[in-house]
Amino acid sequence: MSRETKSRLTPTETTRARILEAGMRCFAREGFAGATTRMIAAEAGVTLPVIAYHFGNKEGLHRACAQEIIEQHRRRLLPLVSAAHEAANKGSLSATEARDWLDRILDALVEAITADAEQRLTTDFVLREMSEQGPGYALLFEGLWSPGIGLVADLLAIARQRRPGKEEERAGAVMLLASLSAFTTIEPVSLAVLGWERLDGSRRDTVMALAKRLLDGLVGR
Amino acid sequence: MSRETKSRLTPTETTRARILEAGMRCFAREGFAGATTRMIAAEAGVTLPVIAYHFGNKEGLHRACAQEIIEQHRRRLLPLVSAAHEAANKGSLSATEARDWLDRILDALVEAITADAEQRLTTDFVLREMSEQGPGYALLFEGLWSPGIGLVADLLAIARQRRPGKEEERAGAVMLLASLSAFTTIEPVSLAVLGWERLDGSRRDTVMALAKRLLDGLVGR
DNA sequence: CGTCACCCCTATCAGTTGATATATTTCGTG
């Protein structure tokens, strides 16, 4: 379970890290059932049993990937999210300020979605897990998804000058974020519909503007 | 390929129909890769080779399911869709009329989403296929998805009093429909977030109202 | 130098899956 080693980045740790990264890529691309342990091992440059040695089994690796993603996002998004959450909870947030927070969050999400494949790894992993609900689902739901929806819902409530906690706001938050799945889960389909090859510069702006208009509708302008 | 029999519903045809239905259920529930031919055969009450006898192989069955869905939807939605499409193409549609059509389409979609499991079969099948892009993908994309998006995009353009065909409207249509995936692809997740058990009466109204508000945002009220 | 824990590999297993060769049944038709 705990793998504290005295010196950092021993050869063992780099092997473990390589497997973890290969697992992320494969799971994000193929899903838990679709990714084979041989595929992961090959991509990590190791042989099959090494995975079991470090992570127990395929499920263990999947959970470890989910945990890694949660910690990455905590490191990256914690300042943004905790500040917003704190302000929202204190009740010291005006409607327009809440709307600003929502804009910023949407910006960050569209940014994450339109990033290059390497950066989209975690996004793809998480969204795929929300559809499949594999071994890492519970971790991601509790550690990432549920709190994220909660934050957006609270901000929505403040922006609409209602008291938070209502189901309506949570459902709205869920649907708003789901609208972005057009360019994640079913991205190739959407790109084919639009005749786009990928989501570069000006097209990202288009998507961003559309997300803002959807938000407008939710907030009631 | 062609299986025209003179008399209707010969025992052979009912076997074929049972397999088709079992395939729909299994593919909708587990996806193309996840559903096993044995699972389908058992659910249809036949043995393995019968599937191959009627459909060639697993891929053939999957394509046949996709084809069946397309024809079902054509029969069911053709009056609605073709009337809307015709009106949209003739340019004889006012902005408010276009908005009415969009409302009606959203109603129908939310209705389809919140129906019981049996009725959601085709919806689940289609959406799963948009994510996985299995053997039946091309059929569903050309026969259902792409024209559907096109219709919504054209109506959106008219409702906004722009000329149709712009990428912006198509992207908006894609995102609007994707927002509904909150209660299809990732339905269990959303229900867990909301503390709901299922999407019954009043909750369906909530979702419907939210979809309308998202549409408001797209149209610009 | 010995040895012992740690790390990684080769080889192999049992279970599952899609497919099919072959046998049996069913049924219309003469």
Added chain:
DNA sequence: CACGAAATATATCAACTGATAGGGGTGACG
């Protein structure tokens, strides 16, 4: 009833998957 074609079942195959038993190499430490 006879017979042949269509429809279904039995038995089996090769490929693949997750897992692991067992061996070898390496380095820290006495």
